[in-house]
Each structure stands twice: as C-alpha cells, then as structure tokens.
Amino acid sequence: MVTTTTSKTHSRxxxxxxxxxxxxxxxxxxxxxxxxxxWWLFTNLVDNLNRAGIRTDFGFLTQPTQFTVPYFNTFNxxxxxxxMVLVGVKNTFxxxxxxxxxxxxxxxxxxxxxxxxNWLAAxxxxxxxxxxxxxxxxxxxxxxxxxVFTFGPLPILSEALELRLPGSSDTFLLLSNDRWGIPGxxxxxxxxxxxxxxxxxxxISVLLWIWRTRVNLSTGEPHxxxxxxxxALLAFAGLGYLVLGGPFGVEWPSxxxxxxxxxxxxxMNWGFMAxxxxxxxxxxxHIAEIVRGSIQAVPKGQTEASSALALSAFQxxxxxxxxxxxxxxxxxxxxxxxxLVKNTSLGLAVAYxxxxxxxxxxxxxxxxAVQSIVVMMAIYLAFSLTISLALNVVxxxxxxxxx
Amino acid sequence: MxxxxxxxxxxxxxSPLGWLxxxxxxxxGSAVLSVTLIVIxxxxxxxxxxFVVINGQWEAISRNLTLFMVGTFPRDQVWxxxxxxxxxxxxxxxxxxxxxxxxxxxxxxxxxxxEPPLLAGTLKRFWSLIxxxxxxLTLAGTAGPWLVVGGAVLVxxxxxxxxxxxxxxxxxxWLLTALLFLAGFQVVSGTEGLAWLPVAxxxxxASRLLVPVERLETPLRQLVSLGAPxxxxxxxxxxxxxxxxxxxxxxxxxxxxxxxxxxxxxxxLAFPTGLMLALARxxxxxxxxxxxxxxxxxxxxxxxxxxxxxxQFMLGFMLPAGTVFSxxxxxxxxxxxxxxxYVAEIVRGGLQSLPxxxxxxxxALGMGIPAxxxxxxxxxxxxxxxxxxxxxxxxxxxxxxxxxxxxxxxxxxxxxxxxxxxxFRVSAHAETLVFVAVGYWAIAFSMSRESQRxxxxxxxxxx
Numbered sequence: 001m002v003t004t005t006t007s008k009t010h011s012r013x014x015x016x017x018x019x020x021x022x023x024x025x026x027x028x029x030x031x032x033x034x035x036x037x038x039w040w041l042f043t044n045l046v047d048n049l050n051r052a053g054i055r056t057d058f059g060f061l062t063q064p065t066q067f068t069v070p071y072f073n074t075f076n077x078x079x080x081x082x083x084m085v086l087v088g089v090k091n092t093f094x095x096x097x098x099x100x101x102x103x104x105x106x107x108x109x110x111x112x113x114x115x116x117x118n119w120l121a122a123x124x125x126x127x128x129x130x131x132x133x134x135x136x137x138x139x140x141x142x143x144x145x146x147x148v149f150t151f152g153p154l155p156i157l158s159e160a161l162e163l164r165l166p167g168s169s170d171t172f173l174l175l176s177n178d179r180w181g182i183p184g185x186x187x188x189x190x191x192x193x194x195x196x197x198x199x200x201x202x203x204i205s206v207l208l209w210i211w212r213t214r215v216n217l218s219t220g221e222p223h224x225x226x227x228x229x230x231x232a233l234l235a236f237a238g239l240g241y242l243v244l245g246g247p248f249g250v251e252w253p254s255x256x257x258x259x260x261x262x263x264x265x266x267x268m269n270w271g272f273m274a275x276x277x278x279x280x281x282x283x284x285x286h287i288a289e290i291v292r293g294s295i296q297a298v299p300k301g302q303t304e305a306s307s308a309l310a311l312s313a314f315q316x317x318x319x320x321x322x323x324x325x326x327x328x329x330x331x332x333x334x335x336x337x338x339x340l341v342k343n344t345s346l347g348l349a350v351a352y353x354x355x356x357x358x359x360x361x362x363x364x365x366x367x368x369a370v371q372s373i374v375v376m377m378a379i380y381l382a383f384s385l386t387i388s389l390a391l392n393v394v395x396x397x398x399x400x401x402x403x
Numbered sequence: 404m405x406x407x408x409x410x411x412x413x414x415x416x417x418s419p420l421g422w423l424x425x426x427x428x429x430x431x432g433s434a435v436l437s438v439t440l441i442v443i444x445x446x447x448x449x450x451x452x453x454f455v456v457i458n459g460q461w462e463a464i465s466r467n468l469t470l471f472m473v474g475t476f477p478r479d480q481v482w483x484x485x486x487x488x489x490x491x492x493x494x495x496x497x498x499x500x501x502x503x504x505x506x507x508x509x510x511x512x513x514x515x516x517x518e519p520p521l522l523a524g525t526l527k528r529f530w531s532l533i534x535x536x537x538x539x540l541t542l543a544g545t546a547g548p549w550l551v552v553g554g555a556v557l558v559x560x561x562x563x564x565x566x567x568x569x570x571x572x573x574x575x576x577w578l579l580t581a582l583l584f585l586a587g588f589q590v591v592s593g594t595e596g597l598a599w600l601p602v603a604x605x606x607x608x609a610s611r612l613l614v615p616v617e618r619l620e621t622p623l624r625q626l627v628s629l630g631a632p633x634x635x636x637x638x639x640x641x642x643x644x645x646x647x648x649x650x651x652x653x654x655x656x657x658x659x660x661x662x663x664x665x666x667x668x669x670x671x672l673a674f675p676t677g678l679m680l681a682l683a684r685x686x687x688x689x690x691x692x693x694x695x696x697x698x699x700x701x702x703x704x705x706x707x708x709x710x711x712x713x714x715q716f717m718l719g720f721m722l723p724a725g726t727v728f729s730x731x732x733x734x735x736x737x738x739x740x741x742x743x744x745y746v747a748e749i750v751r752g753g754l755q756s757l758p759x760x761x762x763x764x765x766x767a768l769g770m771g772i773p774a775x776x777x778x779x780x781x782x783x784x785x786x787x788x789x790x791x792x793x794x795x796x797x798x799x800x801x802x803x804x805x806x807x808x809x810x811x812x813x814x815x816x817x818x819x820x821x822x823x824x825x826x827f828r829v830s831a832h833a834e835t836l837v838f839v840a841v842g843y844w845a846i847a848f849s850m851s852r853e854s855q856r857x858x859x860x861x862x863x864x865x866x
Contacts, residue, residue: 045717120437120444134844135801136803139804139815363716381705
C-alpha cells in the first residue's frame with residue numbers, strides 16, 4: 001500500500017489505533033478468552049467430580065461391564081467396558097450399512113420414478129417423498145418398533161410364521177414379533193481358500209479393466225470393460241466354487257426344538273429391523289429428492305444434443321445425463337449417508353444395542369457419565385471427520401476440469 | 404423465467420382416453436408399472452380405510468386430546484394458553500401485515516404493480532395444517548377450543564390490516580410483533596427471573612431506531628443513542644420487578660406446546676450465535692477463523708442425541724457447584740449449541756454467494772467493515788438463505804422429538820402418558836403413533852411448502 005504520495009506528514013498512527021497491531025492483539029485476546037472459558041469449564045468439571053467422589057480417569061474402560069447385551073450371546077457381564085464399546089460400534093455400523101443399502105436402492109428408484117412419464121408412478125413417488133421427509137425419523141422408528149413389532153400383528157417367536165418356498169420344505173423367511181430369520185451362508189470348510197480365489201479374481205479383473213481402457217485409448221476399438229472384468233470375476237467365482245467342491249452352502253432359517261431361538265440361517269432382532277427399516281425409508285426420501293434434483297440440473301441442451309446425435313434413450317442416460325448428474329449428486333448423497341449413520345443413535349428408542357444405547361445403559365449402571373460420553377462423542381467424531389475428508393477428496397476428483 | 408414460459412409451446416389438450424394412453428399406458432413397461440401400482444394402491448387404500456374406519460380405536464386420541472396438546476400443563480392455568488393463542492395470533496397478523504405493507508411500499512417506489520397474495524394460494528400451501536387443526540377441533544367436540552382458534556384467527560385478521568398503516572409506521576409494526584410474541588410467551592411463563600431481559604433487549608434496540616437521533620446536536624446525539632437503550636432497559640426491569648407475576652415455568656410445559664416452543668426458542672437463540680460463527684469463519688483473522696471452523700466441524704460431527712446427553716449428564720458438572728438448571732433448560736442449551744453450527748454453515752453459504760464486488764464497493768465508499776456488513780453484505784446474504792433457514796427450522800422441529808429420549812413429555816412423549824392409562828396399556832399403540840406422525844407431518848409439510856414458495860419468490864438459485 002506504500003505509494004509515492006506517502007510523505008513525512010503521513011506518520012504511523014499510535015499503536016492503539018494501528019490496524020495491524022489491533023488485528024494481532026484482537027486475535028490473541030480471542031484465543032485467550034476462549035481458552036479461559038474452556039479452562040474454567042474444565043476446572044469446574046474436575047472440582048465437581050472430585051467433590052462428588054467420582055473418578056476422573058478412563059480406568060473404567062478395563063473394568064467388567066456388569067450387564068449383558070441383548071441378542072449378543074458372545075458378550076457376558078464380565079467383559080470389560082471397552083469390549084462393550086466395540087460391540088456398540090459394530091452394531092452402529094451394521095445398522096448404518098444396511099440402512100444405507102435400503103436408502104440408496106429405494107431413493108434411486110423413487111427419485112427416477114418422480115421424473116417418470118407415468119403419471120401414477122410420479123404422483124405416488126411424490127407422496128412417498130413428501131410423507132417421509134416431513135415426519136421425524138424417531139417417530140418412524142418408534143412406529144416400526146412399537147406398532148409393528150411389539151404390539152403389532154406379528155406372532156410371538158414360538159408361533160412364528162414360516163414362509164416356505166413352493167414345493168420344498170425349506171423356510172426362506174421366518175417372521176415373529178421378536179426376531180426374523182432369513183437365509184444365511186454356512187461354511188463347509190474351504191471358505192478362506194475361496195476368499196483367496198475371489199481376491200485373485202478381483203485383482204485380475206481390475207487389471208483387465210485397465211488393459212481394456214488402454215486398448216480403447218490407443219486404438220479406439222470398443223473397450224467392453226464391464227463385460228471383460230465382470231466376466232473374469234464371475235468365471236473365477238464359479239470355477240472356484242466348483243474346484244473347492246462347494247465351500248459354502250445356503251442355510252435356511254429354522255427354529256430350535258423348544259421354539260425359543262432361531263438356530264440356523266441369519267437372525268435379525270426387532271430393534272435392528274425397526275431401526276434400519278425406518279432410517280432406510282426416511283433417508284430414501286431425502287436421497288430421492290437429490291437424485292431428482294441432480295438429474296433435472298443437467299442442462300436440457302445435453303439431452304437435446306444427444307438426441308441430435310441419434311443416441312438411444314439408454315445411451316442418452318448412460319453416457320450423457322447420468323455421468324453429469326452423478327457429479328452433482330455424490331456430495332449431498334454422502335452427506336445423507338453420514339446423517340443416516342448419526343441417526344442410528346436413535347436405536348436407543350427401540351433397544352437396539354448400538355453405541356449410544358450401550359453408553360446410556362453403562363452410565364445407568366454406574367459408569368462415569370462424563371468419560372463415557374467423551375468416548376462416545378470421540379468415536380462419532382472420528383467417523384464423521386474421516387468421511388468429510390474422503391468427501392473433500394471425492395469432490396476434488398469429481399470437479400469438472402475447465403479449460 | 405417468463406421468457407421461457409412464453410417460448411414453450413402449450414401442451415396439446417388430450418382427451419381423457421388419450422391422456423390415459425399417454426400418461427399411464429404409453430408402452431408395455433409403463434402399462435405393467437401402472438397396473439402393479441394400481442393393485443398396490445388399492446390394497447393400501449383398502450387396508451388404511453379398514454384401519455381408520457373400522458378397526459382403529461380412536462378414543463385413545465379423542466379422550467386424550469388435551470393431553471396431546473398441552474401435556475401435564477396445570478389444568479387450572481389453561482386460560483394462560485388461551486390468552487397466549489390470542490396474543491400470538493395478533494402478533495402473527497401484524498407481522499404478516501407489516502411484511503406485506505413493506506412489499507407494497509417497495510413496489511410503489513419501484514413503480515411496479517403490487518399483486519397481493521391470494522387467499523387461495525395461502526390455503527393451498529397450508530392445507531395440511533388447516534386440515535389438522537379442523538380435525539382436532541372436531542374431535543374435541545367442546546366450544547372452548549373453537550372459541551380460542553376462532554378468536555386467534557379473528558385478531559390475526561384484524562392485525563393483518565396493519566398493512567394499511569403509513570410506511571413510516573412499519574418499524575412500529577415490527578416492534579409490536581416482537582413485543583406481542585414475547586408477551587405471549589410470558590403470559591404463560593410468568594414475569595419472574597430473567598424474563599425482563601428479552602423485552603429490554605427488544606426495546607433497547609427499538610429505542611435506537613425510533614428516537615430521531617439525526618436531528619440532535621452532535622454531543623447530545625451520542626448521549627441519547629447510548630442513554631436511550633439503557634433507560635429503556637432500566638424501565639423494563641423496574642416494571643417487571645413490580646409485576647413479578649408467577650407463571651408456569653417451562654419445566655411444566657409438555658405436549659405440543661413444548662415441541663413448538665422448544666423449537667422456537669432454540670432457533671431464536673441459535674440464529675444470532677450462528678450468524679456470529681459464520682462471520683468469524685469468513686473473517687480475515689486466522690485465529691477467529693480456526694476457532695469457528697473447529698467449533699462448527701466438531702458439533703456437526705456428532706449426533707444431536709449425544710449433545711442432549713451431554714446436557715443431561717455433563718453440563719451440571721461444568722458449572723460452579725450449586726448452579727442447577729432444569730432438564731428442559733439444559734436441553735435448550737444443547738439444542739442451541741447444535742443448531743448454531745448448522746445455521747453458521749447456512750449463513751456462510753449466503754455470504755459466499757455474494758460477489759466480492761459488493762464488499763469492495765462498500766470499501767470504495769469509505770465504509771468501515773461493520774457498516775459494510777450491516778448495510779450491504781448481511782441484508783443480501785440473509786435474504787438468500789431464508790429458505791434454507793426455514794428448512795433448518797423444520798429439521799429442528801422434527802429433532803425436538805429427541806426430547807422424548809431424555810425423558811421430556813413432548814408431543815411424542817405424551818404417548819407414554821396415554822399408554823400408562825389402564826384402558827390403553829396394550830392397545831391403540833398404532834393409533835396414537837399415526838396421530839403423532841400426522842401431527843408432525845401437517846406442521847412440517849406446511850412449512851416446507853412455504854419455504855418452497857419463498858425459494859421461488861426470492862429467486863434463489865437463479866442468476
């Protein structure tokens with residue numbers, strides 16, 4: 001800012017009116033003030049806890065939990081608290097990932113249906129979105145947990161509905177108000193070897209993909225990379241299954257002799273189903289809006305240009321509209337996934353043993369509240385910040401490179 | 404927008420049969436989809452009708468309507484709620500009237516024709532809320548609720564005519580709105596404790612706007628502009644000390660009124676906090692920027708329920724020994740901390756959407772940073788984020804259901820009281836939940852329609 005017009009009459013102002021000094025001083029004052037407030041809160045906390053005779057260290061993490069986790073037979077009351085936290089994290093991610101799958105599939109379908117030329121489909125999709133977007137997720141969760149499972153029309157476990165495949169004695173779905181059974185996989189011994197084969201197949205299919213892309217770029221002949229790599233992967237999966245003599249089989253759900261347990265197949269408890277179903281529906285309504293918005297955000301000229309190039313409807317979507325819509329949709333959709341995982345903390349309302357519910361139970365069982373909450377928040381925070389960082393990277397990759 | 408509307412050819416009018424063929428049975432896929440959906444739709448409608456008309460035990464709701472609305476609020480104090488409804492109706496009417504008057508003034512200044520909003524449009528936007536209220540009134544079956552709602556609508560309609568007042572009285576209109584809103588709050592909560600503070604703040608701010616400082620001599624001007632707010636605050640404090648009428652503290656509020664007031668209080672507290680955070684995050688001072696960014700990212704990384712737990716289990720320990728706040732107050736603090744971070748991100752979006760030329764123009768005119776912010780940047784940035792703020796309010800309104808988890812009996816939590824009654828211990832769980840869901844939906848849907856209208860009217864997202 002120093003120009004030739006600056007003369008001796010323009011001396012520096014006194015330091016208490018010098019903006020450069022004030023800026024530095026102001027920042028120091030702000031930091032000190034915030035630090036003082038935090039310090040004051042922290043000393044209060046320590047003083048109060050000491051006065052109340054509550055320990056202020058994290059030693060409780062290695063003490064026995066003293067309660068059992070419902071539906072988790074491998075966990076007993078003598079396991080230390082940190083294992084309980086791990087169980088909570090695992091259940092949170094289990095519910096989160098299943099919820100994400102439901103929400104993505106449903107959201108994509110509903111979002112595309114909203115743009116459908118079919119009047120009825122578009123209207124019903126709108127009704128779905130406007131309904132689930134405007135009620136609290138907790139109400140949906142409690143509805144599933146209470147009105148469908150606990151007090152709902154489903155029979156108790158010992159009288160569970162067993163839906164059989166037509167013409168076979170295998171149950172493929174077992175419905176009760178407490179647990180549902182679905183078919184699961186059972187190992188016949190060679191699963192690690194089979195997984196190894198799958199990994200090799202995956203590596204080879206990735207290499208094939210890269211090779212076909214290169215061929216396409218250098219010679220211009222069609223790459224058919226999906227065909228090549230998927231074919232290779234499927235070939236490995238099929239051949240491996242045959243060579244190892246069937247390393248795993250499908251296991252149908254069935255009840256135990258006394259009809260109190262689901263002994264085979266894959267059993268899901270009611271809290272899990274209420275939570276994932278409700279969050280799936282709720283988040284699907286948000287994802288549907290994102291899908292619709294990002295498809296509509298692709299300029300109309302793009303569609304018209306691809307029609308002018310005589311692309312078919314499928315080609316128009318696959319090569320012109322969807323790649324551009326995806327670029328717009330990915331960041332908000334990942335945000336919705338993040339919200340869904342954070343919303344699994346509502347599993348508390350249906351007694352699903354995720355991180356928040358277990359933390360609350362452990363506080364109720366006399367574990368120090370402050371440290372428990374700090375541990376819980378740190379886990380959520382670590383997860384969210386990781387996803388945010390990943391989102392930033394993805395965003396940068398997806399940005400259009402403008403010339 | 405109008406240009407494209409004119410260019411687009413009008414869609415050809417179809418005969419009913421042609422419409423069916425084009426919109427439902429255009430090709431095989433569409434026909435299969437239509438038939439499948441019609442079958443599903445008929446089944447769902449049939450089951451819903453059976454549930455609503457035949458099987459539903461709706462007396463769980465009709466007998467407990469008061470409980471759902473006001474919860475455990477002392478029954479001999481319900482007149483306070485009626486008075487509150489009237490005051491809020493008047494405040495709302497005057498607010499809408501003043502806003503519409505301002506729009507008229509602006510249109511007149513710009514020489515444009517003003518198109519008053521149509522009643523039909525309003526009904527179309529708020530139909531869900533109106534229908535819900537009408538259903539409630541019908542179910543209630545007594546005259547009291549009809550009188551209260553009718554009275555509130557009537558005074559609201561009278562207040563709406565404030566648009567006829569001359570433009571110089573617009574500030575007065577806003578002042579009245581704010582004061583009536585606060586009075587409506589205090590008619591229930593009483594005037595003890597710190598209740599004088601919000602009123603004093605509003606009047607202090609107003610005294611700077613209402614007193615014509617510009618006409619005074621320079622030394623006197625500073626004295627008045629500093630002294631008037633202080634005098635106003637002092638007078639309000641004195642009056643409140645004299646009144647000191649005890650009321651029903653918000654720990655005794657429950658049901659729908661707790662849900663509504665909790666959301667309203669939290670958004671009112673979180674807005675200025677979030678605004679400050681957004682300005683700090685956009686600041687050129689790195690220390691402020693880092694502090695604000697850290698706060699925002701930390702809060703946005705955790706679920707609201709963990710913050711509510713923190714409010715329940717930790718906040719008491721973090722204050723000097725002996726300070727005791729009620730559970731609702733602590734949840735308001737937690738909700739404010741949470742919402743402020745989200746408001747900050749919304750406001751930051753608005754600030755970023757402004758071209759830097761606006762700020763530079765202000766600097767070129769020799770304005771200081773606070774003046775640029777107050778007179779140039781914030782009015783434009785805040786107008787751009789109004790729809791997003793309404794969206795945040797809707798999500799806060801929905802999140803208020805989490806109070807149920809920490810043991811408050813808000814709209815969802817009232818169900819526990821209903822099902823503690825001997826008649827409904829194991830029955831009617833679905834009915835009460837459907838009622839609660841419809842209640843939340845009716846309010847949130849109206850608000851989201853309004854936010855969509857604001858978005859269109861303010862032209863957000865258009866260049």
